[in-house]
Amino acid sequence: MRLFFTSDTHFGHAAALHLYKRPFPSVAAMDAALVARWNETVGPEDEIWHLGDFAIAQPAERVAALLGRLNGRKHLVAGNNDPPATTGQSGWLSVQPYAELEIEGRRLVLCHYPFRSWRDMQRGALDLHGHSHGRMKPLPRQRDVGVDVWDFAPVELARLVARRAAAGAPAPAAEERGGER
Numbered sequence: 001m002r003l004f005f006t007s008d009t010h011f012g013h014a015a016a017l018h019l020y021k022r023p024f025p026s027v028a029a030m031d032a033a034l035v036a037r038w039n040e041t042v043g044p045e046d047e048i049w050h051l052g053d054f055a056i057a058q059p060a061e062r063v064a065a066l067l068g069r070l071n072g073r074k075h076l077v078a079g080n081n082d083p084p085a086t087t088g089q090s091g092w093l094s095v096q097p098y099a100e101l102e103i104e105g106r107r108l109v110l111c112h113y114p115f116r117s118w119r120d121m122q123r124g125a126l127d128l129h130g131h132s133h134g135r136m137k138p139l140p141r142q143r144d145v146g147v148d149v150w151d152f153a154p155v156e157l158a159r160l161v162a163r164r165a166a167a168g169a170p171a172p173a174a175e176e177r178g179g180e181r
Contacts (some may be wrong), residue, residue: 003103004041004048004072006154007079007112007130009034010148011066013056020133020148031066037153039071048072048154049099051130051145052079052112057086060085073097079130097104103157114142126160 011034012150014027024030042048054076055063063086067074076095076149078087087095087130099110100119107125114129114136121127127142143160147153 002043002044002046003157003158004154005051005128005160006048006101006147007051008047008053008133008148010053010060011053011055012062022148034147034152035069041153042072044071046072049075049077049110051077051128053081056081058085060088064089064091068117077110077112077122106161114144146151
C-alpha cells in the first residue's frame, strides 16, 4: 500500500478551467483527465487523502458516482467547497476538517487551507494543504498537494518529503515524475 495526497480537483466546475488556467477544452475533458490520472497513479489498495474541494456544485448522485470510479481508500479533509452532497458520501473512509498523521516517523498536518504556523513545524512536521492552487509562496516544510501543482494527479508522500523545500521551487513536470502515473 502506498500513500497519496491531492486536493482541489473541482470536479464539474466550469470556472476552474479559466480561474486556474487548466489546459482542458471542456469540463467533461477535465473531469475525464482527472479520473484517468488519479487511477493511473493510485492503486485500488492505496490510501489517498483528498484535502478539499472535491466537486463543485454537483448533486450527491454525481459525487457518489465519481467516488466509485476512483481507485484507493479515500479520506476527505473538507474544504470550503465541500457541501453535504460531498461530505456525506459513504465512499469516504473518513471526513474531517483537519487531520494529523504520523507516517514512518514523520508528522503530517493536513488541512484544506495553508497554515503560516502549525503543530511541530519546528520539529520537522510537514503542512500539507490545498486551496491556493500553487499561487502561494510556501514556507519550508509546507506543500501544496493540489492537482494544479502536481500535473493533475495525486502525489505520493515520498515525493512530497523529497521535494526541495525552498520557496518557489518549481513543481515537477510530468516527464520528471518517471513512472509515477
